[in-house]
Amino acid sequence: MVHRRRLSFIGFILLSSLLVLSACSDDTTSKKQNGDKGNKPVEITIMTPLHSAETPDPKLEELIEEKTGVQLNIQWIPANNYVDKMNSAFATENLPDVANISMEGPFKQAIRDGQFWEIGPFLDEFENLSKLKDDVLENTMVDGKLYALYQGRPLARQGLIYRKDWADKLGISTPTNVDELYEMLRAFTEDDPDGNGKDDTIGLADREDLNFGAFKTMSSWFGTPNEWGMKDGELQPAFTFPEYKQTMDFMKELHQKGYINQDFPITSKTDQQAMIKNGTAGAYIGCMCDVQGLFTDGVQLNPNMVLDVQNKIEGPHGGFAIWSIPGFNHPYLFPKSSVKTEEELKQILGFFDKLMDPEIANLLFWGIEGEHYEVVDGKAIPNDDQTKINTEIIPYQTLEVGEPETNGRFEGNFDYETREKAEQLFKDNENYLMKDPTVALDSETFNKDGERLTTIMKDATYNYILGDIDEAGFEDQIKKWKEQGGDNMVKEFNASYKQAQ
Numbered sequence: 001m002v003h004r005r006r007l008s009f010i011g012f013i014l015l016s017s018l019l020v021l022s023a024c025s026d027d028t029t030s031k032k033q034n035g036d037k038g039n040k041p042v043e044i045t046i047m048t049p050l051h052s053a054e055t056p057d058p059k060l061e062e063l064i065e066e067k068t069g070v071q072l073n074i075q076w077i078p079a080n081n082y083v084d085k086m087n088s089a090f091a092t093e094n095l096p097d098v099a100n101i102s103m104e105g106p107f108k109q110a111i112r113d114g115q116f117w118e119i120g121p122f123l124d125e126f127e128n129l130s131k132l133k134d135d136v137l138e139n140t141m142v143d144g145k146l147y148a149l150y151q152g153r154p155l156a157r158q159g160l161i162y163r164k165d166w167a168d169k170l171g172i173s174t175p176t177n178v179d180e181l182y183e184m185l186r187a188f189t190e191d192d193p194d195g196n197g198k199d200d201t202i203g204l205a206d207r208e209d210l211n212f213g214a215f216k217t218m219s220s221w222f223g224t225p226n227e228w229g230m231k232d233g234e235l236q237p238a239f240t241f242p243e244y245k246q247t248m249d250f251m252k253e254l255h256q257k258g259y260i261n262q263d264f265p266i267t268s269k270t271d272q273q274a275m276i277k278n279g280t281a282g283a284y285i286g287c288m289c290d291v292q293g294l295f296t297d298g299v300q301l302n303p304n305m306v307l308d309v310q311n312k313i314e315g316p317h318g319g320f321a322i323w324s325i326p327g328f329n330h331p332y333l334f335p336k337s338s339v340k341t342e343e344e345l346k347q348i349l350g351f352f353d354k355l356m357d358p359e360i361a362n363l364l365f366w367g368i369e370g371e372h373y374e375v376v377d378g379k380a381i382p383n384d385d386q387t388k389i390n391t392e393i394i395p396y397q398t399l400e401v402g403e404p405e406t407n408g409r410f411e412g413n414f415d416y417e418t419r420e421k422a423e424q425l426f427k428d429n430e431n432y433l434m435k436d437p438t439v440a441l442d443s444e445t446f447n448k449d450g451e452r453l454t455t456i457m458k459d460a461t462y463n464y465i466l467g468d469i470d471e472a473g474f475e476d477q478i479k480k481w482k483e484q485g486g487d488n489m490v491k492e493f494n495a496s497y498k499q500a501q
Contacts, residue, residue, distance in 0.1 A: 041071045042347050045096035045338070047086065048330070048398045050076040053270060056395040063363060064396075068354045076395065080268060095335040097348060100398065103140055103148065103331055108447040111142045117334040117345050120146030126349060128356035131406045139326035139439055149352055150328035152403025156429035158217040158322060159311035159422075161291045163282040165304055166193035177314040178221055178250065181283075185259040188282035203259040205281035207272035210458055213264075214285035216323055219247040220434055222315040226323040227436040234494045235437060237486070239457050240478065246316070248474075251465045265462045277301060288422035295416060296386035307418055311425040312432075324433040330398045352401050358408035365400055365409050367393040379413030441500065443492035449485045456481045 050056075055076050065072055075096060077085045083102075089095050090107070101107050110116065123129045123146070132150070140148045160175070167173070167184065170191050175181040185203025187193065193201055206214045220226070224243040228235050238244050254260040261267060261275060273290065275281040277298035284294065288309045299305045312320045332352075339345050354360055366373045366380045372393055373380045382389055404411050414420045443450075460477035463469045469477070478486075 041065070041069055042351070043071045043073060044098060044348055044351055045073040045075065046098040046100075046332075046399070047075040047077060047089070047096045048100045049079040049082040050395055051079045051269070051398075052390055052395055054391065057392040060363065060367065060392060060396050063368070064355075064360065067360055067363070068351055070351050093337050095338055097334065097338045097344075098332050099335055100330050100332055103142065104447065104450055106448065106451075107333075108142060109444075111147050111333070112447075115336055116147050117336060117339060118145050118147055119149070119334065119345070119349065122346060122349055125346070126353040128353045128407065129349065129401070131356070132402055133327070133406060136327040140328060140331055143442075148331035148333050149401050150332075151330040151398065151400045152406070153325055153327060153329045154426040154430075155324040155327055155433055156322045157287045157289055157422075157426050158212075158220075158285070159288040159309055159425055159429070160313065161276070161284040161286075161288060161294060161307055161309050163188070163193065163276075163305065164308040165306040166282045167308075168306075169193060169195065174308065174310050175313055176310075178218070178316060181313055182250070182254075182259075185254060185283060186257070189257070189259045193282060194279055200280070202261060202275070202281050204254060204261075204283045204285065205267075205272045205275035206260055206264040206285070207267045207269050208265050209269070210461060212286055213272075214260075215247065215251065215461070217285050218250065219244060220321055220323045221313045222247045222250070223317055223319070223321065225437075226434045228438045228493065230437075234490070235497055236490065237457075239461070243315070245471070245474075248461060248464050252467065255465055256467065265466070273297075279305075288425055289419070291422055292382075292414065292416055292419040293386055293390065295418065296384070309418055309422045309425060311429055321432050321434040322429050324429075324435050326436070326439045330400075332401075355399065356401050356407040361400065361402075361407040361409035365393075365397050375410060376413060378410070380410035381413050381415055384415070437497070438493050441493050441496040443489045443496065445485045445489040445492055450489070453481055453485055453489065456484070 061072055061074060073096075086095075086099065086101055087106075089099075090101075090110070103111075123132070129149070133152070136150055136152065137146055140146065140150055160181070162175075162184065166188055170187050170193055172184050172187055173180070175184050188201055188203040192198070204214060210216055219238070222243045224241055224247060225238050227238055229238060229241060230236075231241065251260070255262065255264075261272075261281065264272075272284070273294060276284050276294045279298075279302045284290065288311065291307050291309055295305065295307045298307075311322065314320050334345055334348060339348065355364060362369070362380070366382065367389070369375060371383075372389060373382045375381070400409075401407060412423065414423070438446075445453075456477060460469065460474055464471075464474045482490075
């Protein structure tokens with residue numbers, strides 16, 4: 001290592017001399033210049049999902065460029081098309097410098113094949129990146145090596161958001177178990193909660209997302225394991241557990257009775273939220289953080305709207321548990337097809353290190369103080385213009401690295417009491433976490449065919465709820481899943497589990 005550094009230094013001196021002698025020659029430096037950069041900033045291309053309808057205002061991007069000294073090219077891809085776009089870019093070797101990708105499936109194998117940079121050996125060179133949480137970093141590792149930077153996330157933000165004004169009008173208390181939840185959804189559909197004398201409301205608004213929509217959270221309430229669970233001494237997928245079928249039966253009845261939007265398997269998140277905002281639906285199961293946007297927009301259309309949140313809903317067997325994520329979201333990896341040299345990689349890591357400076361971390365997450373938020377008692381309070389927040393700030397939050405404990409940004413303190421209540425319920429959820437036992441385990445079949453096999457059971461779940469297949473038909477799909485690689489996945493995860501013990 002010492003000799004390499006000496007040679008690099010000598011090479012730098014020689015290169016600098018040659019540049020002086022050839023000052024009038026053509027500029028042939030690449031976009032990520034390793035020698036004389038002149039006044040041209042480093043260019044970094046980032047592909048990231050966009051969860052809003054329009055590309056965000058560039059104001060924040062320009063400020064970030066000014067403060068970090070880089071030129072950004074952010075490729076905003078609509079979230080519902082993001083996986084397909086990323087797969088296409090990967091297949092054509094047209095990935096950006098920084099790719100927000102899954103650590104599973106074909107990408108995990110590509111990581112093993114050396115197509116992405118290992119960054120673990122470099123983090124200690126950066127003051128801020130070296131502060132990232134070891135336990136979260138470990139959850140992103142592949143074969144004990146670190147390839148990704150992460151955005152920290154509370155472990156479980158899922159729960160119920162509901163129209164409290166409707167519930168109060170109908171004499172319904174906050175539901176504490178699935179039976180009470182069912183009765184609320186029935187009443188919101190059948191008992192004219194908005195008092196207009198019309199049959200124009202439904203209980204639950206849901207969307208095409210088994211994980212972050214209603215299904216997986218309700219499945220936790222019924223006691224279904226988080227993706228995988230122990231059965232007869234070995235790991236088995238969640239859909240083989242009776243609680244999974246109980247959840248499907250619950251949602252099937254909601255669908256049959258008209259207590260949920262009939263087209264939920266093809267409903268976007270935007271359209272799902274619109275049903276709450278415009279007064280069509282009275283309940284929403286997902287991230288309780290969404291209550292802010294639902295209320296801010298909804299109260300403009302329905303001035304009497306009152307929303308509340310609830311996390312603890314017990315299943316038919318009693319007790320409460322909630323599925324959790326591994327503590328991160330939006331992992332960013334660095335493809336060798338675009339980032340050609342270690343020096344280029346370090347320039348990009350240096351940019352992300354700057355994003356963890358508290359000043360820039362606050363800019364990235366909260367926006368401009370005095371314009372987008374105020375600081376009161378050491379916490380950020382967003383302004384009341386949710387549209388401005390949605391279009392100018394929220395899309396950029398996917399670029400955050402770390403979390404308040406590591407990047408020093410402000411925690412939120414929300415004027416809207418129900419949003420502040422949601423923050424407290426996130427923390428309460430951490431007392432009842434149900435973790436995915438396979439996060440740190442490995443399966444070659446999962447890496448290779450996990451997405452295809454997941455689609456089989458996703459479609460089977462929807463088709464069962466919609467009544468297109470019966471229990472026997474669902475069992476046939478499980479058999480198909482097993483025959484097309486699922487059995488191998490079970491064996492491999494269990495072998496990895498035993499090895500880890």
